[in-house]
Amino acid sequence: MPEPSIRPATDADAAAIAAIYNHYIRTSTATFDTEEKSVEDRLAWLGEHGGAYPVLVAEDRGEVVAWGSLSKWGTRCAYRHTVEISVYVAPSATKAGLGPAMCEALIERGRELGHHAIISQTVSENEPSLKMAERLGFREVGRLQQVGRKFDRWLDLVLTELLVEPAAGQATP
């Protein structure tokens, strides 16, 4: 069976990205978003990405089964080498290594783009995501207590960070 291929997202992927994300908005605390996103909203979100802030999708037999992004962390200029990583795998495609593969592709892309710090914000009860981050080398750097509220519960946030070194011969821009 062919492996899912990971490629840059295009506007044509907006509906699939919304469908995967909306599943987790509705059913889980994996995201602190509580309102589902329209295709138009995801198109605008894609428009804010690109360049130094890539969005990738994993495609399996013509179907988008995961998406991941490196997004701007803070608006002040000194944060320019810091990004937030997000990865969402379609529920039918989890537990097959796609999440880590997507993270590795994003980390490599981040390195090529000259990013240095990659931050993941994960709700403390999301054990699959925390386990994945630890295996990829992310280290816990902070825990914020009761900063989220969803499904009538307070939620704690774990901040994990991976520092990326430039490839040999590549200078930090």
Ligand SMILES: CC(C)(COP(=O)(O)OP(=O)(O)OC[C@H]1O[C@@H](n2cnc3c(N)ncnc32)[C@H](O)[C@@H]1OP(=O)(O)O)[C@@H](O)C(=O)NCCC(=O)NCCS
């Ligand atoms: C977290 C996530 C990206 C992991 O991707 P994945 O492709 O399933 O990763 P893996 O195949 O390596 O599985 C990772 C581990 O989590 C477990 N796991 C994955 N999804 C799970 C789920 N929904 N419930 C329980 N365990 C799950 C796997 O069994 C595996 O454990 P093991 O190594 O002990 O067998 C994916 O589950 C996902 O998209 N979750 C919802 C969105 C999310 O949490 N994104 C991260 C926000 S910070």
